Amino acid sequence: MSDICNASNCDQPAGGGFICRDTLVELEQYLAETPWLVHELTNALSKQTRFATQGGGASKGAPATDARLEGVAVQPLIINPDASAALASLAHTLLSWQANLADTVGQPVRYPKPAQSTAWLMSNLEQIRTFVAAGDLYDEIRSAFNYGRNLIDRPTERRYLGDCGSEMEDVYCPEPLWGRDKEPTATCKTCGTIWEQPARLLAIREQAVTGLNDRIMTASEAAGVLVAYNLTGDADEIKMTDRIRKWAAQPKDPTKKPKLAKRTDLRMVGERARPGYKFGDILAILNQPRRTA
Structure with a gap:
C-alpha cells in the first residue's frame, strides 16, 4: 500500500489507504451531484436546455440552419450528440467501477442505472479508500463528471468595469476593462494590470451615479x-x-x-x-x- 494518495492530482499522504481523506471527500461530492448531472444531461440530450444570453435571447445548442444536400432537405438531429456521449461515458464509468469494487468486496450487486450505482458507491466509501484501484476509480469518475458538467454549465457573464486607467511610465491605459461573474479579479488585456473586481464595481457605480x-x-x-x-x-x-x-x-x-x-x-x-x-x-x-x- 502506497504512502501517497494515488489520485493523479494529489500528492498528500494516503493515511492508511490508497487515496487520502481529502480526495475521498471530493469523490463523495462528485457522486452526490451525479443524479443532478444525469438529469441535466438528459435534458440537454433532447435539446430542452436553453441558456439565456445577455441580449435576452436563448441558445438552443445547435445552429438554426437549413442544411441541404443535392437539393434534398436534411432533417436536423433531434438529439444533442455531445450530451449523449457525456451521459454514456458517465454511466459506463460508474457501472464499471461499481462492478469492479463489488467483485473485490464480494458483493454480487449490478445496479443498471447511474443513480443506483452512485448510491451504492457512496455507501461504500471506506471500501473505496482501501481499494487497490481507488486512484483510478477517482480519476475516471472525476473526468467523466467534469466532461458532462462542462457541457451544461452556463457561461459566465462579462462585466464592464470601466476603462483600465493604469499608468506605467506616464503612459495611461484607456482600454475598456472586462471581468467575469464570480471571479475576484479582472486583468486588462492590453497592459496586463490586475484589478480587484469588488473595488472596480464600487468605483464605477459611484461614477455612474454622480456623472449621469x-x-x-x-x-x-x-x-x-x-x-x-x-x-x-x-x-x-x-x-x-x-x-x-x-x-x-x-x-x-x-x-x-x-x-x-x-x-x-x-x-x-x-x-x-x-x-x-x-x-x-x-x-x-x-x-x-x-x-x-
Missing part, C-alpha cells in the same frame, strides 16, 4: 447603462427597458401620476420621437426600498 444623474435618456438607453454599470440585479436589457416603460405608463386611475415622469421627447435621425427620462429619476425608483408584508 442629469442625463436624459430613452428607456432602452437607460437600461443599457444600468446593465453595463451593474446598477441593477437584472442583466437583461430588454426586461429592464420594459420595467422603465411601465414606470412611465399612466396608471389606470387618471387621478394618479406615473412613477416616472417624461422630461422631453428625443428625436433621433431617421427615427420617430421617443420619450426621454432623467437618469437620476430612474435610479431613484430603482433604489427605493421594497415594501414588505
Whole structure:
C-alpha cells in the first residue's frame, strides 16, 4: 500500500489507504451531484436546455440552419450528440467501477442505472479508500463528471468595469476593462494590470451615479447603462427597458401620476420621437426600498 494518495492530482499522504481523506471527500461530492448531472444531461440530450444570453435571447445548442444536400432537405438531429456521449461515458464509468469494487468486496450487486450505482458507491466509501484501484476509480469518475458538467454549465457573464486607467511610465491605459461573474479579479488585456473586481464595481457605480444623474435618456438607453454599470440585479436589457416603460405608463386611475415622469421627447435621425427620462429619476425608483408584508 502506497504512502501517497494515488489520485493523479494529489500528492498528500494516503493515511492508511490508497487515496487520502481529502480526495475521498471530493469523490463523495462528485457522486452526490451525479443524479443532478444525469438529469441535466438528459435534458440537454433532447435539446430542452436553453441558456439565456445577455441580449435576452436563448441558445438552443445547435445552429438554426437549413442544411441541404443535392437539393434534398436534411432533417436536423433531434438529439444533442455531445450530451449523449457525456451521459454514456458517465454511466459506463460508474457501472464499471461499481462492478469492479463489488467483485473485490464480494458483493454480487449490478445496479443498471447511474443513480443506483452512485448510491451504492457512496455507501461504500471506506471500501473505496482501501481499494487497490481507488486512484483510478477517482480519476475516471472525476473526468467523466467534469466532461458532462462542462457541457451544461452556463457561461459566465462579462462585466464592464470601466476603462483600465493604469499608468506605467506616464503612459495611461484607456482600454475598456472586462471581468467575469464570480471571479475576484479582472486583468486588462492590453497592459496586463490586475484589478480587484469588488473595488472596480464600487468605483464605477459611484461614477455612474454622480456623472449621469442629469442625463436624459430613452428607456432602452437607460437600461443599457444600468446593465453595463451593474446598477441593477437584472442583466437583461430588454426586461429592464420594459420595467422603465411601465414606470412611465399612466396608471389606470387618471387621478394618479406615473412613477416616472417624461422630461422631453428625443428625436433621433431617421427615427420617430421617443420619450426621454432623467437618469437620476430612474435610479431613484430603482433604489427605493421594497415594501414588505
